[in-house]
Amino acid sequence: MRNIALTIDVEQDVPPSLGTWRGVENGLPTLLELLSKHDIRATFFITGQVAERFPKLVKEISRRHEVACHGYRHERIDKLGAREQLRIIDLATKTLVNTTGLKVLGFRAPNFKPNVHTFEALERLGYVYDASNASYKIGPNANRFKLAEIPNTLPSSFLRLPPSLSTRVLHLCLVALPLTVLDFHVWEVVEIKGVRFDCRFATGEVALHRLDSVLSYLLNKGAKFMQMQEVAGLIRASVFPSVT
Numbered sequence: 357m358r359n360i361a362l363t364i365d366v367e368q369d370v371p372p373s374l375g376t377w378r379g380v381e382n383g384l385p386t387l388l389e390l391l392s393k394h395d396i397r398a399t400f401f402i403t404g405q406v407a408e409r410f411p412k413l414v415k416e417i418s419r420r421h422e423v424a425c426h427g428y429r430h431e432r433i434d435k436l437g438a439r440e441q442l443r444i445i446d447l448a449t450k451t452l453v454n455t456t457g458l459k460v461l462g463f464r465a466p467n468f469k470p471n472v473h474t475f476e477a478l479e480r481l482g483y484v485y486d487a488s489n490a491s492y493k494i495g496p497n498a499n500r501f502k503l504a505e506i507p508n509t510l511p512s513s514f515l516r517l518p519p520s521l522s523t524r525v526l527h528l529c530l531v532a533l534p535l536t537v538l539d540f541h542v543w544e545v546v547e548i549k550g551v552r553f554d555c556r557f558a559t560g561e562v563a564l565h566r567l568d569s570v571l572s573y574l575l576n577k578g579a580k581f582m583q584m585q586e587v588a589g590l591i592r593a594s595v596f597p598s599v600t
């Protein structure tokens with residue numbers, strides 16, 4: 357069905373290994389330019405801390421793209437108790453809403469590691485969808501809650517593979533799946549060193565060029581780019597099949 361949701365996580369560089377902000381400071385503006393060039397609207401999962409430190413950049417994202425929540429300090433939310441999760445997600449949500457003036461409808465747990473208390477907190481805070489799961493990982497999902505569950509389809513380092521390889525996989529996804537959810541991080545377009553291989557290979561300029569090529573490929577194939585809030589709306593209205 358050729359539907360693609362491009363999601364971008366906005367956080368400190370390679371959490372928790374590095375604590376720098378090069379991805380937000382240097383990578384994010386470059387990514388926004390690239391999306392603008394292709395006229396693609398994406399969904400940005402942003403931490404509350406980023407909104408506090410870089411309010412102008414977050415406001416700028418919200419002018420063209422969906423802003424969703426990615427925790428407060430990129431903490432491992434599944435390691436926190438129910439009350440602390442509720443407090444953290446509430447705080448992060450309020451920071452994002454105060455920064456953009458817009459509602460936040462979706463959440464992605466840092467490291468794709470939610471637990472049942474995460475979904476309880478999201479439901480209580482009026483969230484519409486959860487994007488904390490990945491099709492390639494086994495984890496609790498939000499199906500028994502009043503949340504649309506929209507899992508990530510491919511590992512986030514996937515978009516840094518040579519396009520000759522990644523486009524073959526994407527071709528299969530476009531043919532076989534109702535929706536393909538892709539994930540990318542702002543720090544992937546700055547050169548990363550000193551962390552494990554899957555986090556650092558082909559980062560920097562190479563990543564930017566590869567993402568550019570893959571987006572061109574998808575547009576040439578007639579892919580329709582959707583924001584996650586649109587997907588959630590269609591799942592809830594049963595127009596769109598559940599993708600879990």
Ligand SMILES: [Zn+2]
Pocket residue numbers: 365367426430466467
């Ligand atoms: Zn993250």
